Amino acid sequence: MWRRIFISILTFVAGLYFFFEYVMPRESGLTDIMPEIGPRVIIIGVTAIFLGMINLTRMHLHKVVRRRPGWYNSLACIIAIYVMFLLTVLQYFFPKTAWVIHTYDTFFQYVRIPLDATIFSLLAYYIASAAYRAFRIKSVEATVMLAVALFVMLGQIPMGQAITRWLPETGYLSWFRLENIKLWIMDVPNSAATRGILFGGMIGTLAMSLRLWLSLERGSFFDAEV
């Protein structure tokens, strides 16, 4: 009970501060307190990151000790976590030591970044497989989507633009050039849909913020059933 009251009061007071900080002019002095709040978030963050490290270590160590299937992956994960952690700490204390900088760079620039890029590049294949499923002509909507995607893709590439290059660059007929059709699709229906979602999102954010601010939102935060 007391926990709920305490959280509600704290949430309301904090919300009130941020609301007035936003709507009041800078001269009110409320903005000057803002930099004081930043370090507190960092302190909580540092604690949380250690909790995460402990969780990962425990989970993977468990797999290694019990020799669960794929235990060697867990071992690699533990080594990677602690080697990078150690190298980052060493780099902070010995920023001019050559082997420390070199080892850190080797692991970060030549291992971590290429691995990131590898995963990112998978997107190209996934886009193709997802597009195949979405564009299969099963309904009127899928057909419209396929046609629109075709116009946008052709209008984007020079080879596609070459198809309608014989049309004049000015006048009414120029509207039918593929690059102009693509522009229209992107600027008019696409922008309208995106803005519609953004407007809706803005209203939703406002309603959700209000529910949180007034502690009307339920769940674990407030000891009540969802």
Added chain:
Amino acid sequence: MHASYTVLILIIAFTAPIIYFIVTARRGKELYIRPIAGLEAIDEAIGRATEMGRPVFFSPGLAGLTQIETLCALIVLNHIAKLCAKYDIRVVTTIPQYLVYPVAEEMVREAYVEQGKGDLFSEDDVILILGQFPYAAGSVGIMHREKVAACFYFGYFYAESLLLAEGGSQVGAIQVAGTNSTTQIPFFITACDYTIIGEELFATSAYLSREPVMLGSLRGQDVGKMIIMFLILVGTLMASIQVLAQWEYNWFRELLFK
């Protein structure tokens, strides 16, 4: 950044109907709320996972704890964890943000404890994986190893959205996504079974709780959208009149930008 007078007036204009409908709902008036198919599908997906005896997967997106999408996602996680606890199945959650991690762990733990299934909760089921692409790779690996029967993606996503959704699709999981990230919505629509778009994400907790006061705020949201539609119509009309009548000054535009 500070609000202009117009912004302040708009905040009041959009907040007033929400407060009005919350008060109305508190007085006991029944309000009609439109059905949201994606949210109805949560029960269906968990039911399927229960029948198959497999765990479900949850991702709260890449955003931090200070973003409202993440708070919304955590409330949905709590709801899903309660349902999973009720039906004796596991919910595996991967977290890409260290600040979100302890909160998510606590929410899942409390959900299991509340349902009297505290022993079913394992700390190993809430996993911190930092970094955007390590997160995507790690999560997809977990989906494959655990053979999850249902995947839920709620929150704010970036380029990892399709990696996750295609990973879930490959394991044959029923997938429900909810985001207001306009760049990622098309990916979720193509790869997931149900997608909750834009403001529906923020309606989730209210919709799932079915509590009159929360539903009142949902009704207020709809009225806010009507106000926006009215403003768009007036704005379009004023801009057209300005062009046709060759006005140099558009007072409506000036008013909005003041």
